[in-house]
Amino acid sequence: MSGQDVSRTGRFWRRLPGxxxxxxxxVAGLWIVAALSPAASRAASEIRLDxxxxxxxxxxxxxTDDLGRDLFARxxxxxxxxxxxxxxxxxxxxxxxxxxxxxxxxxxxxVDLILSRIVEVVLCFPxxxxxxxxxxxxxxxxxxxxxxxxLTTWPGDARYARAEILKAKSLDYARxxxxxxxxxxxxxxxxxxxxxxxxxxxxxxFGVAWxxxxxxxxxxxxVGLPAPATSWGGILSxxxxxxxxxxxxxxxxxxxxxxxxxxxNLLAEGLRRASTG
Amino acid sequence: MIRYVVxxxxxxxxxxxxxxxxxxxxxxxxxxxxxxxxxxxxxxxVSGRAAEQMRRLYGLDRPLPERFGKWVxxxxxxxLGESFSDHRPVAQRIREALPYTLTLNGLALLLTLAIAIPxxxxxGGHPESAFDRASGAALxxxxxxxxxxxxxxxxxxFSVKLGWLPLYGVASDPEPAGxxxxxxxxxHLALPVVCLTYGSLAFYARLVxxxxxxxxxxxxxLAARARGLSRRQALWKHAxxxxxxxxxxxxxxVLPGLLSGSxxxxxxxxxxxxxxxxxxxxxxxDYPVILALSLVGAVATLTVTLAADIAxxxxxxxxxxxxxx
Numbered sequence: 001m002s003g004q005d006v007s008r009t010g011r012f013w014r015r016l017p018g019x020x021x022x023x024x025x026x027v028a029g030l031w032i033v034a035a036l037s038p039a040a041s042r043a044a045s046e047i048r049l050d051x052x053x054x055x056x057x058x059x060x061x062x063x064t065d066d067l068g069r070d071l072f073a074r075x076x077x078x079x080x081x082x083x084x085x086x087x088x089x090x091x092x093x094x095x096x097x098x099x100x101x102x103x104x105x106x107x108x109x110x111v112d113l114i115l116s117r118i119v120e121v122v123l124c125f126p127x128x129x130x131x132x133x134x135x136x137x138x139x140x141x142x143x144x145x146x147x148x149x150x151l152t153t154w155p156g157d158a159r160y161a162r163a164e165i166l167k168a169k170s171l172d173y174a175r176x177x178x179x180x181x182x183x184x185x186x187x188x189x190x191x192x193x194x195x196x197x198x199x200x201x202x203x204x205x206f207g208v209a210w211x212x213x214x215x216x217x218x219x220x221x222x223v224g225l226p227a228p229a230t231s232w233g234g235i236l237s238x239x240x241x242x243x244x245x246x247x248x249x250x251x252x253x254x255x256x257x258x259x260x261x262x263x264x265n266l267l268a269e270g271l272r273r274a275s276t277g
Numbered sequence: 278m279i280r281y282v283v284x285x286x287x288x289x290x291x292x293x294x295x296x297x298x299x300x301x302x303x304x305x306x307x308x309x310x311x312x313x314x315x316x317x318x319x320x321x322x323v324s325g326r327a328a329e330q331m332r333r334l335y336g337l338d339r340p341l342p343e344r345f346g347k348w349v350x351x352x353x354x355x356x357l358g359e360s361f362s363d364h365r366p367v368a369q370r371i372r373e374a375l376p377y378t379l380t381l382n383g384l385a386l387l388l389t390l391a392i393a394i395p396x397x398x399x400x401g402g403h404p405e406s407a408f409d410r411a412s413g414a415a416l417x418x419x420x421x422x423x424x425x426x427x428x429x430x431x432x433x434x435f436s437v438k439l440g441w442l443p444l445y446g447v448a449s450d451p452e453p454a455g456x457x458x459x460x461x462x463x464x465h466l467a468l469p470v471v472c473l474t475y476g477s478l479a480f481y482a483r484l485v486x487x488x489x490x491x492x493x494x495x496x497x498x499l500a501a502r503a504r505g506l507s508r509r510q511a512l513w514k515h516a517x518x519x520x521x522x523x524x525x526x527x528x529x530x531v532l533p534g535l536l537s538g539s540x541x542x543x544x545x546x547x548x549x550x551x552x553x554x555x556x557x558x559x560x561x562x563d564y565p566v567i568l569a570l571s572l573v574g575a576v577a578t579l580t581v582t583l584a585a586d587i588a589x590x591x592x593x594x595x596x597x598x599x600x601x602x
Binding site for chain 1: 288291292295296298299303306417418420421422423425426429430432433436437444530532533534536537538540541544545555556559560567570571574575576578579582
């Protein structure tokens, strides 16, 4: 059993393009930083007004912010928050999106017509319009942010899932299962779901990248996570006020955001290429 | 053709109805509605006066069917109400902000296409070449760069360190006259336009690249080469033209993306457009403006999508016959 697993993992690794392998290592590194981040939490919240707005140096690697807090510690301490919101929000979006898209593609007919209209309706709205309204008007909490991101991004996942199911449905194995008398739920679970796994993983990785960006945008605009929880977007939101004197307040939190989003996007791209050939 | 147009329009009717319903649901996040009881404990309360205004305006104390009827009645009369913050008609506030957003996004869209099309044709014409790989990697990095971060870095470099461009705003105060005034406006536009351009660049360039890469092996491109056209002519005159068609249908979906981008960029650069208006309305709980902008944005997207689909059907008979590949 375990031997088979190893060979499977090995096969997967070999099929992943070089950039995808780099991305996988980067993502693993980020989660390790997140796991170790409690060590930085004390330094991240220590206010030292005599050390405010110090440029990067050997004692403050990323410099200090407007309250004299160490920016390196703050960026490290924010890592698990940004990652966790990204992963859970992406999971909500995937769950809703794949359920709607899968049903729509599999059942077809009137169900497909209705569900596709609903997807179309949501896609007509600017994502950030809906996101801001939900985040600002519901009680501020991590759950609100997660739901707001998940509930505004699922239409993309639904479209993708629908197209994948339509493609899989026309393939011989599904037709053969149907000809052999298999029931609809059985075909969905035993035949179509395993084949939808690759697209699911690809959407998941793209989804995490997008959700992390969306949360950062909300926090940057000041309607994200309530204090004292701080994400990278939250740290960045203080940067515009000090743009003339402290460039490091903009550079480093954004860099962490950029690296994370790139890593997940790169991973998604690698998974897509590994699964299509 | 007429049958296709009628069918397409018929499909748009339920979507339009859905948009009206979704904005109606959005209204229920507002104070005075059943949902707002949740918000009351959150400290994000709105004054009793505003809540009273909401109740009168949208009949929030009435039963659900009556509420919905009232809302639909306002929508079909194009009655967007007046803004809570300055009591001017919402339509007027939108009209004032619209030119600013159109200028910013229009320029950004033109710049995006001007870069993305040659880039995509060149990369798609020679897949897996050094140029294709390099441009692909660069676009990928741009695609992963948050716009607000890029905006802050560009401000730091070009406004603070080099002093070449203004930090934000539409024009200097006082505004220089004549040609100098034009240059001043252009300088204020430069950074926000760049920020809005670079993100969508990857999206378009990849679409053009994929279309051209697929078309370059097609018979009609080979035939064009056989007739003695150069590689470049065959790519641009034949492969690109055919790759361009599917791009038309995506035009409608560009709109919500542009409006989303505008919210962030207009905020950072203090640009008085629709995105800024929407964000300010969210902060001040100006519900009539919020609902109107959501409705107008979604209906505009639906309209452009519809027009694009019909234009596509006009250009490609296979679409209207339902025999498209």
